[in-house]
Amino acid sequence: MRDRLEELRRRALERIADADAGxxxxxxxxxLGRSGELTALLRGLGGLPAEERPLVGRLANEVKSAIQEALEAxxxxxxxxxxxxxxAGAGLDPTLPGAGRPPGAAHPVLAVARELQDLFxxxxxxxxxxxxxxTEEHNFDALNIPPDHPARDVQDTIWLVDEPGRPRLCLRTHTSPVQVRALRELGAPLQVVAPGRVFRQEAQDATHEHSFHQMEGLVVDRGIGVPHMxxxxxxxxxxxxxxxxxTRLRPGFFPFVEPGxxxxARCPFCRAGCRVCKGSCWVELMPGGLVHPHVLEAAGVDSEEYSGFAFGLGLSRIAMLKWGIDDIRWMMSGDLRFLGQFPAQAGR
Ligand SMILES: [Zn+2]
Structure with a gap:
């Protein structure tokens, strides 16, 4: 019986090796079929002496597996x-190496945002x-910018189409509404940074773009003052x-801070004025100030007990200064000739 099984295996593997698909x-x-050779052999298993059956049974299973594997291979x-x-008929050689993918890198704005998030x-x-x-409420009202306030015009907001009975919506013009959201959700004391994209209806030039990135910083606690900021x-x-x-500090007006x-920062591109600094040799980098009591109150924080400072950091502008990029329009261009210049390790 064993010899017959071995013989079957040898013959079967030979025939399989030469077989075509049909x-x-x-x-x-x-x-292996119902009336196949191996099946027929296995039927004879019952006639063997009891002590031989397990050994022959195991061999039969081995032969069956070997045949199945050979068929599959x-x-x-x-x-x-x-x-x-x-x-080959279509003129392709599958053994040639593929086109490959160049390693990616973080967008300069993302690289700066990550670095600052780690720091904070x-x-x-x-x-x-x-x-x-x-909402209009988060973007303006809660930040001490009432409906008739000129700041709403200054920012040239992109409004969404009004839906009757629903709050008015806009594309946020700054990351400052996150101050309100974070304070309402987390309460005081609080230290928070909020990176993100903001939108303005701007005429585009080297320093103005309809979409850019900011990072808002907010610290609210007892006894916070200008030196902390x-x-x-x-x-x-x-x-x-x-x-x-x-750097230089000068007074600035923003309705949600007092004083503002x-x-x-000194313009890194010139000594005597250029299009980035518009001839002034200084680049606006970071507006900030002490959080206006109205903003604290609107977020449900007791302005008698708490004070705070807030600043808005232009992530796009920081990236421009850091890498000497002289036109903000590169940032959202998606142009690989531009993006490919940043080292992969700026990513992670
Ligand atoms: Zn300049």
Whole structure:
């Protein structure tokens, strides 16, 4: 019985190795089918002495597996050969290496945002995100910008089509509404940064774009004053640029802070004025100030007990200064000739 099984295996494997696709199907039936050779052999198993049955049974299973594997392997081989013949007929060589993918890199804005998020997390801040489609209330009212306030015109807001009975919606013009959202959700005391995209109806030029990126910073606690704000701003700038940046502070007006400031950086592109600094040799970098009591109250925070500072950081502008990019329109261009210039390690 064992000899017959071994003999069957030898013959079967030989025939399979030479078979074409049609012959393989026939072989499958002739060997393993209901009236196949192996099946017939196995029927004789019952006639063997009891002590031989387990050994012969195991061998029979081995033979069956070997035949099944050989059938499968031969089928794969034939399939691959047919495919290669097809490709060769079409003039393709499947053994040539592929086109490959160049390694990706983070967009300069994303690289700056990640770096700053890491920095602020290490200082105990939480990172919070708000929606890009924002309610009029969050974007303006809660930030002390009433309906008749000229700031609403200044920002040239992109409004969504009104739906009767629903709050008016706009594309957020700044990341400041996240101040309100974070304060309402997390309460005071609070240290939060909120990176994100903002939208303005701008005439585009080297420094103005309809979409750009900001990072809002907010600290609310007892006894917070201007020195805290100045310290945070200088830590941030030194970290981002890895060198001292010459800055100046001047009064600035934003309805949601009092007092308000503008932090400018010395233009890195010129000594005597250029299109980026519009001839002034200074680039607006970071507006900020002490959070207006109306904003704290609108977010449900007691302005008698708490005070805070907030700043808005232009992520696009920081990236421009950091890498010497002299036109903001590159940022949203999606142009690989531009994006390919940033090192992969700026990503992660
Ligand atoms: Zn300049």
């Amino acid at each position: 012959a393989l199907d026939e072989l499958h039936g002739a060997l 031969r089928r794969d081989e034939l399939r691959r050969a047919a495919l290669e013949a097809d490709l 997390r290490s200082l105990g801040f939480v990172v919070w995100e708000g929606p890009e489609v924002e 100045l310290h945070a701003m200088s830590v941030l700038l030194e970290h981002v640029f890895g060198r001292r940046i010459e 400031f503008e932090l400018d």
